[in-house]
Amino acid sequence: MRDDVVQIAQDLIGKTLCTDVEGYLCKAKITETEAYRGWGDKACHAHLGITGRNQIMFEEGGQAYVYLCYGIHHLFNIVTNIKGNADAVLIRAAEPIQGLQAMQLRRGELKNQYSLTSGPGNLSKAMGISKSHYGDSLVGNTIWIEEAPSVKAEKIIASHRVGINYAEEDALLPWRFRIKDSLWTSKPK
DNA sequence: TAGGTGATCTTG
DNA sequence: AAGATCACCTAT
16 A cells, blocks of 8 residues: 555545644645656656655655745645655645635635646645645644545546656656546646 | 746756 | 756746
């Protein structure tokens, strides 16, 4: 289970992501994830070895790997495997359950409500997740995952990951999962 | 479809 | 010390 990051990514769909940041409690149902495997996956930041940025992925699972992308976006990942196996799941989109006001406050005016928490950069911003949460425990009281009824396999669509053309053939791996017909996902491809 | 944005990694 | 790269977003 914990040694199969792809399975974990699929299982995380439908669960509840919770944050308690700056005095706001926010909860959202996860609608889209991507799996990254440290060993044998060129798209994973860790596949070339340990560096200052990715070292948390080599630690015991259950911690947050947050990093800044394109100078703007804080992307939130969950480290999933045992120490030494650098697997992680990127949370790409979610559906707001609680704390909607705080999310809107953090995101500002939007053209459509669905973009509030759709897309990894947007989601992190709405939930108040930033680099200061790098290495936070996900069983703590700042960021955590709550169990929820699992989503049926036939309602989950697997597709290839996006934005990782440099990964060559690994870019085609169907390691992106999202809820079928959910409006709260980033753009389909 | 292109550009903003800044940490990170690599090279010299 | 500098330059290329990048798991994205928004607007034209």
